[in-house]
Amino acid sequence: MIVGALPPFLRRDGVGIAVLWLVLGSVFAEVARRVHDYVDFDAARYEHLAFSIERTHSLTGYVNGVDIKSYSQLFPLLLSLLFTHGSVAHDFIKANVIDTYVMTSACIPAFFLTRFVTGKRWAAYFVATFTICMPWIVISTFMMTETVAYPVCTWAIFAIVVALARPTLVHDVLAVVAVALSFFARTELLSIALVLPLALVAYELLTAASASPTAPVVTATRSLVRGHPLLVAAYVIGGAGALVLLVRNNLSEITGVYSPYAQTTKIEWHHLAGGLAEHVATFSLGVGVLPFVIAFAWIASTVAGARATSEQRAFACAGAALMLAVFVQGANFDLQLHQYVHDRFFIYVVPVTLTGALLGVTARRPRMWAIAGSLALVVAGFVFGVIPAVTWKSFPWLDPDTPISAVYKALALHLGGMTPTRILLVAVVTAATACTALALGSRRHAAAIAVCTWLTVAMPVTTAVVYHQYFSSTNDSNGRPVTTSPHGSLDWIDETLGTGSQVTAISYPTSSDWFVSEQRWVDFEFWNKSIVRDAHPAGPDAFDYLGFWFPKTSLAFDATTGAVVPSPTRWAVVSDKETRFGLAGADRAATEDSILVDAGEQWRLSWLTSGLYDDGWTKPGVRARIRIFSAPGQRHAEIRTVSLVLRAPDNVSSRPVTITANGTTTNAVTTPGDTFEHLNICVPAHRYADLRLSTPDSSAIPGDLATLASFNAPRTGGVFIAALSVANEIGGSC
Numbered sequence: 055m056i057v058g059a060l061p062p063f064l065r066r067d068g069v070g071i072a073v074l075w076l077v078l079g080s081v082f083a084e085v086a087r088r089v090h091d092y093v094d095f096d097a098a099r100y101e102h103l104a105f106s107i108e109r110t111h112s113l114t115g116y117v118n119g120v121d122i123k124s125y126s127q128l129f130p131l132l133l134s135l136l137f138t139h140g141s142v143a144h145d146f147i148k149a150n151v152i153d154t155y156v157m158t159s160a161c162i163p164a165f166f167l168t169r170f171v172t173g174k175r176w177a178a179y180f181v182a183t184f185t186i187c188m189p190w191i192v193i194s195t196f197m198m199t200e201t202v203a204y205p206v207c208t209w210a211i212f213a214i215v216v217a218l219a220r221p222t223l224v225h226d227v228l229a230v231v232a233v234a235l236s237f238f239a240r241t242e243l244l245s246i247a248l249v250l251p252l253a254l255v256a257y258e259l260l261t262a263a264s265a266s267p268t269a270p271v272v273t274a275t276r277s278l279v280r281g282h283p284l285l286v287a288a289y290v291i292g293g294a295g296a297l298v299l300l301v302r303n304n305l306s307e308i309t310g311v312y313s314p315y316a317q318t319t320k321i322e323w324h325h326l327a328g329g330l331a332e333h334v335a336t337f338s339l340g341v342g343v344l345p346f347v348i349a350f351a352w353i354a355s356t357v358a359g360a361r362a363t364s365e366q367r368a369f370a371c372a373g374a375a376l377m378l379a380v381f382v383q384g385a386n387f388d389l390q391l392h393q394y395v396h397d398r399f400f401i402y403v404v405p406v407t408l409t410g411a412l413l414g415v416t417a418r419r420p421r422m423w424a425i426a427g428s429l430a431l432v433v434a435g436f437v438f439g440v441i442p443a444v445t446w447k448s449f450p451w452l453d454p455d456t457p458i459s460a461v462y463k464a465l466a467l468h469l470g471g472m473t474p475t476r477i478l479l480v481a482v483v484t485a486a487t488a489c490t491a492l493a494l495g496s497r498r499h500a501a502a503i504a505v506c507t508w509l510t511v512a513m514p515v516t517t518a519v520v521y522h523q524y525f526s527s528t529n530d531s532n533g534r535p536v537t538t539s540p541h542g543s544l545d546w547i548d549e550t551l552g553t554g555s556q557v558t559a560i561s562y563p564t565s566s567d568w569f570v571s572e573q574r575w576v577d578f579e580f581w582n583k584s585i586v587r588d589a590h591p592a593g594p595d596a597f598d599y600l601g602f603w604f605p606k607t608s609l610a611f612d613a614t615t616g617a618v619v620p621s622p623t624r625w626a627v628v629s630d631k632e633t634r635f636g637l638a639g640a641d642r643a644a645t646e647d648s649i650l651v652d653a654g655e656q657w658r659l660s661w662l663t664s665g666l667y668d669d670g671w672t673k674p675g676v677r678a679r680i681r682i683f684s685a686p687g688q689r690h691a692e693i694r695t696v697s698l699v700l701r702a703p704d705n706v707s708s709r710p711v712t713i714t715a716n717g718t719t720t721n722a723v724t725t726p727g728d729t730f731e732h733l734n735i736c737v738p739a740h741r742y743a744d745l746r747l748s749t750p751d752s753s754a755i756p757g758d759l760a761t762l763a764s765f766n767a768p769r770t771g772g773v774f775i776a777a778l779s780v781a782n783e784i785g786g787s788c
Contacts, residue, residue, distance in 0.1 A: 067175065071165040071182055078186045079158040082194065085521065086150040089195040090143070090539035093530050094454040097197035098580040099124075099603045101142075104133030105583060115311070118587050120605035123310035128206070128239045129199045132156065141548060142581050143541035150194070153201045157194040158186045160205035164405040167212040170219075171369040171409060172416065180506065181408040184513050189340045189457050189520040190401040196454050200401060203240035207402040210236045211372055214250050218257045218368035221281035230288055241309045242399065245379040251289050252375035254282065256357060257368055263359065311603065322389040328438060329385035335435025337381075337400045340458045341407050342512025343432060343483045348490065348505060349410025350377070351420035351428040360418060369413075373406040394442045397458045411509065415502040419494045429487045436479045441472060451531050452524040460523040461516050532573060545581040547627055547650060550643045557650070558587040558607070558622040561597045562629035563669055564647035566756065568765040572599040574647065578627065579604070587622040591634060596668045596760035611635065611662060616683035616742070618657035626651045633670035633775045636660040638685070640782065659683055661696075661780050669759040672772035674752035680745040682737050682780055691738045691788045696745060698731040699777040700724045703755050709773055715745040724773050736788035749773050 092098070099117065106116035107130055115124030124130075136152055137145040164185035169178035185208070193200045210232035217229040233250055236243040255278070262273035279286055299308065322329065338346035356362050356370035384399040414420050446459040446466065453459050465475040486508070493501035530536045542549065547557055559578055563571045576599060579585055588600060589607040598606070610619045616638070626637055627650050638660040639653040665678040672678050682694055702709035702724040713720040715735045722731055737743045749772035758764035 067165070067169060067178070070179070071162050074165075074179065074182055075159055075161050075186075078161070078183065079155045082158055082186070082191060083151045083154045086154040086195045087147060088525065088537050089150050090147065091530060091532060091534055091536050092146070092580055093196055093452070093532070093536060094198065095576050098576060098600075100130050100133060100197060100199065101137065101580060102604070103127065103130035104137050107131055107134035108137065117603065118605045118607070122603065122605065123307075125238060125310045126199050126203075126241045128235070129202045132202060133197070137583075139553065141541060141553065142545055142583060143539050146197075149197065153197065154191075154194040157191065157201045157204050160208045160405065161185045163205065163208040163212045164408070167208070167215060167369075167405060168409045168412070170212070170216065171365045172413060173365075174412075174416070177409075177412045177416065180509075181405060181412065184341075184408055184509060185405045187517055188401075188404055188513050189461070189516045190398060190404070191517065192452070192457055192520050192524055193398060193401070193454070198398075198454070199240040200398060203236065203243060204401055206232070206239040207236050207243055207246060208405050210246055211249075211376060211402075211406065214253055214372045215365070215368045217250075217282070217285075218254060218371065219365045223284060226282055226284045230285070241312045242383070243402070244309060245383050246376075247292075249372065249375040249379050250285070252378070253368070253371040254278065254285065256371040256375065260357070260359065260367055260371070261364070264361075320390070322386055325389050326382070326385060328434075329389045330381055331431055331435035332439030332441070333381055333385045333388070333395050333397070333400070333435070335432050335439055336395045336397050336441070336456075336458050336462075337403065338432050338435075339461055339479070340397065340513075340516055341404065342509055342516070343479065344486045344490065344512075345411035345505065345509050346407050347425070347428045347432055347483065347487050348414035348420065349373075349407045350431070351424035352414035352417070353377070353406075353410050354428065355421040355424035356418075358421070358424070360421060362418060366413060366417060369406075369409065373410055376406055377403055394440070394445050394456065395458075396455045398455055408509070411505060412502075415490070415494065415498070415505045419498070422491065425487065425491050429484065432483060433480050436476050436483075443472075449531070451527045451529065452520065454531075457520045458516070460520045463523065464519045532577070540577070540581055544577045546643065546645060547578065547582040548584050550650060551584055551625060553583040555584040555625060556586045556623040557582070557584045557625040557627055558589050559585050560589050560626055560628045560632075561599050562632045562634070563597065563759045564629050564631060566759070568759055568762055571597070571759070575599045578648075584625075585627070589622055589626075594760070598761070609657075611659060613662060613681065614742070616659035616662065618659060621653070621655060621657040624653065624655060626653045626657075631670070631777055633663055633666060633778050634668065635662045636778070636780060638683070658686065660782075661778070663775075663778070666775065667758055667760075667769075667771060670775040670778075671755055672747065672749060672775075674770050674772065677746050677748040678775075680747065680778065681742050682735055682745065683742045684737050684739055685784060688737075688739045688784070691736050692784050693734045693786055693788045694737050694743075694784065695781040696733045696735055697777070697779045697781070698733070698747075698775060700729045700731060701774040701776050702726050702729075703753055703771070703774070705753055706751075709749055709751050711747060711749050711773055713745065713747050716743065728776065747775075 102117045103115050103124055107113060113127050115122050115127060133149055136149045161182040165178045165182035168181040213229040213232040217225040229250060233246050236246045258274035258278045259270055262270040353370045353373045356367060357374045380400055380403055384396060388394060388396055441462060445453055445456050446463040466472050469475050469478060490501050490505060561575045564574045565571050587607050588604050589609050592608045592610050607622050627648055630647055630649050637651050637653045638658040639651045641649050642652050643650040660683060662681045663678060665676045666672060700711060704726045709724050711722045711724055715733055722729060735743050735745055752770045752772050755769060755771040757767050758769060
């Protein structure tokens with residue numbers, strides 16, 4: 055739509071840029087075919103949102119049957135067309151290929167943006183090429199919203215620049231639509247809504263200052279109202295609405311499921327300058343550093359009043375507003391929550407940086423103070439930035455939040471540490487900037503060739519380094535090679551029941567390591583379409599490995615009858631180490647650590663415990679109770695067999711245990727190894743029987759596996775119930 059409203063010379067280039075997109079997109083799509091595993095838990099959320107769209111034919115963001123108020127629905131909508139009736143493993147490869155074509159399509163608006171601003175076809179093709187051939191293109195295989203947000207945001211910047219330089223009602227409408235689509239592509243890009251008014255005001259002030267130096271504010275105001283009545287009206291109404299929400303403390307709700315993050319609106323003024331420098335420097339490394347220095351200097355000097363065409367001035371204002379919004383938002387977010395650089399937040403600045411760099415060496419030369427200031431900002435980031443080891447040194451796999459950490463890692467490994475890396479980066483960028491600045495004065499053509507050559511070498515190298523770490527690591531963050539498909543192992547639930555079935559996952563430790571259990575349940579969620587609910591007993595959210603992104607169904611137990619309310623689905627997948635309760639029903643399938651149970655239309659309990667920690671350890675001085683419920687239709691008292699696997703803490707050689715049931719006491723001695731106990735218990739009809747377990751001793755035991763925080767906290771306990779089961783086979787009468 056935007057292209058149709060532009061001059062013919064832009065429309066004529068459509069075929070050429072389409073060919074470039076298909077060629078380069080095909081190259082990266084072939085690389086994407088090698089990826090068979092997801093690398094970040096966020097992918098599971100978007101996948102489930104896609105399942106919801108495909109099943110309900112609604113854009114409402116349902117996960118586990120609950121509207122989670124997800125507004126970033128463009129990417130799930132795309133996935134819903136790809137994740138249809140096949141296995142997740144099959145659809146995943148297909149999604150990676152299509153996602154790559156979608157993300158690389160950002161070269162099209164980047165091409166038109168550069169062509170519009172510079173008027174040079176070669177510059178447009180150059181920028182379009184490196185809008186794709188850049189290190190963050192690896193995100194196209196992560197199943198994240200950036201896949202769609204990157205091209206949509208680039209279209210939005212193009213639309214904003216056109217609306218500023220050539221004010222018409224059509225261009226204003228297209229700019230508003232593009233900004234709105236950016237928000238629905240990725241909620242974080244709500245900041246783009248601020249870019250448009252900031253750029254518009256700056257552009258009108260600069261234009262008025264050059265035309266009417268005596269009264270620029272009055273002239274700019276008149277031009278703004280007359281030239282952009284739609285934008286003025288839209289932002290007045292939107293601003294009033296935002297003010298009302300702010301007064302009511304509901305402003306963060308416009309970001310939906312991201313509102314917990316949006317509530318961190320306090321600006322970290324004391325640390326923001328340093329944080330900005332670090333974030334800018336890290337981003338610049340992904341584009342070869344020097345191009346960013348030149349681009350930032352040109353944008354700054356143009357916004358400060360250097361002579362430029364209307365298109366270039368519009369681009370400078372939009373670019374400056376985008377950099378301000380994106381870098382401040384990202385740096386402030388990291389300062390408050392993560393203390394390291396999420397450089398994937400900044401990919402939207404890549405086309406602006408590339409175009410700005412070419413303008414800096416082909417159009418009017420940036421002022422020396424701007425070049426010096428830009429260089430000082432980047433150097434400060436390299437010198438004083440934290441660049442924490444957790445992002446580049448602690449783990450062998452590629453961190454999906456910060457792909458540029460792979461570049462830091464490669465440099466540090468070859469140079470002997472981060473200190474020599476900082477020194478080299480500062481020395482190289484300082485020398486390169488000085489040489490470029492000198493050449494711009496007398497040998498402008500040579501400077502342009504040098505910067506373009508630098509870019510042509512630097513960006514493919516950083517991209518290759520990122521992909522090398524992505525594929526060379528033996529295991530990714532999931533503990534598996536990213537090129538190996540988990541089909542046939544982790545998708546065993548779908549393989550057993552079919553993708554159209556409905557299963558409830560009841561999370562519980564499958565390992566003594568909290569992170570291993572977390573990975574297991576996340577894997578189940580990702581690789582099985584049939585899991586449509588997550589449930590846990592009423593009370594604290596213990597073993598919540600999936601976070602608030604995945605709403606939980608709270609289960610209420612009747613301790614007298616064993617009835618369960620509600621019964622979310624017929625099928626349930628549980629840990630074979632579950633010690634809180636056992637669902638009555640036949641086991642349909644099992645793996646080494648989990649069981650698929652046919653719990654029926656109305657759930658009931660086979661057994662229920664009390665007096666234990668959530669993860670199965672006995673509490674000091676507390677007698678644990680195991681209540682065994684009668685079976686459905688049981689007409690008289692019958693014997694049930696209870697099997698226990700008990701362990702003493704590792705810090706003791708043995709620990710006595712007393713088990714009482716039906717008036718009979720069993721004394722056992724447990725060790726740090728497995729101790730097996732099988733007990734027959736008489737269960738009356740329509741009622742229950744209790745088994746009591748106690749130990750007189752207690753000592754230090756591992757942290758509570760209920761939460762990550764408690765996992766690292768000290769506590770004391772008696773013995774560990776490593777497994778508990780009640781045989782489905784009914785014994786004789788008693």
